[in-house]
Amino acid sequence: MNLKEALKLADKIVFEKTGQHLDDLQEAILQGTIQRETYKEIAKDFDCSESSARKVGSALWEILSEELGEEVSKSNVRSVMGRFIFENVSNFENVAISSFNTCEQPRHPPNTPNSPPPNQETSNTKQPETPHQDLSEMPDLGAFYDRTPELETLTTWILQAQCRLIAITGISGIGKTSLAVQLVQQIKNQFDYIIWRTINVSHTLDEFQQELIQLFSQSEKLDSPTTKPKPLSLIKYLQKHRCLIILDDVHNLFSSGELAGKYKPEYEEYRLFFKQIEKLSHQSCFVLIGWEQPREISQIESQNNPIRTLQITGLDIVAAQEILRDYGLAEIDYSILIHRYQGNPLWLKSVATLIQELGVNVTDLLQNDTILLPEDVKDILRQQCDRLSDREKQILSILARETQPLKLAKLIDKQPNLDLELVNVLQSLQRRCLVEKIENSFWLSPLIKQYLLL
Template identity: 45%
Template sequence: MDVQEVLQCADNLVFAKTEKHLDHLQEAILRGTWQRQKYPEIAKACHRSEAHVKKVAAKLWKLLSETLGEDINQSNFGYTVERWLFSNSFSITGNNCVQIGKVSCDPSHYPKASQSESLQEETFNEKTSNSERKIHLDLADAPEPNLFYNRTSELTTLENWILGHTRLITILGLSGIGKTALTLQLISQIKHEFDYIIWRSLRNSPPLASLQTDLIKFCRGGAPVPAPSVPAPYPEERATTGGLPLLEYLRSHRCLIILDDIQTIFSSQQLAGNYQPGYENYGAFFKQLTESSHNSCLILLSWEKPREIAALEGENRPCKSLQLNGLGAEAQEIFREKGLAEPEKWSELIDLYRGNPLWLNIVATMIQDLFGGSVSEFLSYDTLFLGDLESLLHQHFDRLTASEQQAMGWLANTPEPADISKIPENLQVSPPELLKVMQSLGRRSLVETVKQNGRSHFTIGQVIREYIINKSRNKN
């Protein structure tokens, strides 16, 4: 769908509500938003003030939200338009027009969506230079996206990896950091590269054989998966696929498979990336998909890195990892949406909460509820208030080994970055064990490495530090 089709559809939506067409500035706002421009860029192109553009945009988003019955804003506009086209929220009328709700849009180039009542499988046609490619999309397992904030460099990196035929990509980060939103945005940009795009969550820890049967069934258009006539030739392939020819589908079609919540198949109270009993074959599966010849791609979303990945990844290898960090100045959009005061204080909030979008949304709501939106009043307290963040962090810390918890307690009570060659006496961990522990904590995204005088030192963020100190106080 190109920008002119987006503008035509939006104009019909606005006209249905107001009996007025989009004006020049409204069109410029939608065009700029579709092209992922920010308000200052749009204002400069239109020779208008940023404040005026924001005022007009706010009214436009409100109008579209009222027309469609869902929240529309600059951050989610692009994704929402894509979702309309990928789902049954629109239908084809007798005049070959796209119907969104009660509004018809002129869609001479729009793809026709599947009319499956279950919304489990959707199909649309993507026109290429030589032919029309049929793309099968199943995002039924994907969570509702949070607002997407500008991550241009991360998107570019992931897109380059995929175009470079990377076979396995792991996106790592704490809960709420934006792994889902980033991946959904990535799908909208690279969907034309694939025949099948499938999102599956492992939150219920499905056995590998069940997952593969489900994936093959989707690739077969819902047809039952036949029993293999010939066993897989190699023992490792029989172990990983159960004799099912998933790899054959990955070779004969270009598939993008996203597996979310990978951490649920790992054991708690063990070092990061150790599988639960009965799930070890996932590790062999990831290894096989990385090392076998095919044109498909597997993306893993996880709180912690699978232990095989470190040995498989490399600059010139088909396995890569992206450590997703917090937002920078882009996070200020969260505070604008929440109506916080004192913009000059916002950067301090972003630093304290490490730019984690979910954390910042939680703290912004709390500041609005308790302090009337005053950031300086919130920051005047000596201790960092966590509120609802404590339950989120507990999910991460509940997975740690006793040695990891000791190490985190040490880091929490060490104001400066710690040198692990100088182990305090009260830390009952041997030097070799401490190295394993710090590596594991890094794979869980809980510690940060900084260089001082040519040596690696380790530290933790203020939110995590406060959580550990509060937890220690409660025990005492």
């Protein structure tokens, strides 16, 4: 992102909001943030206290959030402003910020002596349609840490490849839901309807379909109050409109004590429904988020297949260091700590909080190969491991005691009663993101191993 353009955009936004241009400290904070400096570094350069820089920065992000229509923080201001500038590049030089449709409702530019009244459209001005949105169940997750490659992949699959069914999978705390929230904010205006639903333990397929059908039919009645359109089947609405529908916590559809992705008896109808979404022609996309995904969704990408799976892994060093800085750890090289906790955002936040509260010497922690296991991380891992089958627990127990990755043949020797069934167990554990594969061998992350050995 061009620094000059970013400063110009921020100055316009602040001026329209407050009547004042960016002051020197606001400019220094924005410039330093774009150049990946910490508040401490910015404050030192500007000769002010770190707390003053944080206070001014927080107020600046709040103004930018309100005007740009999405949550802005120190960790994501680069991507949010860069995307806004890119999407409005043709208008950026000459059009006031308030003329952009950055929020869910269209906004009008301020009147000038030569401009028409706000409710009067000129012949060459067309207000973009506002999509129908039901995001009441979409969580507000605060700061978002850079996942540019994943966002680009998902955007390409949805907008260009026209995929109908996408699974976002990964171990607990890795940032699946945060990524989906950011995706929605980025592409929501490309759809007629965008809906977020969290699957709970009583969400039958019939209830889910009726809920969506009611939403579609009510919206059509509002759009065409003089007619009374007859409610259609859900697939007809997906064919009629361009829809993006996100289903979070899809693992609630599947049985505990079984290999990954086996439906509970009362949810078997979802299998046929997802097959219908895949096979029938329509212009909509379902995104499934969860620890487990349906077995019929392959993790092997095929160019002509309208189904894709994105397995989320840890953050890179730069983004992970931003988490540790935001959680108050001193400016040292944390690459070892980040590697030890696999760049998992939740794990890093939890261990940083624990380190701060206990006053642990981080240097000693790194030197001693110590793995801290905060209680909230244990609770989440317990939820995920409680879903495992007995066969999966047997294999994890073996791998937890090993100091080196094990080849398949070695695992068969150690668990001969599983024999050919072992490959299905390993596939299930890989799909749950509990076991990783290095070439032809299988291993556990240090933190997972630590949890299993408790």
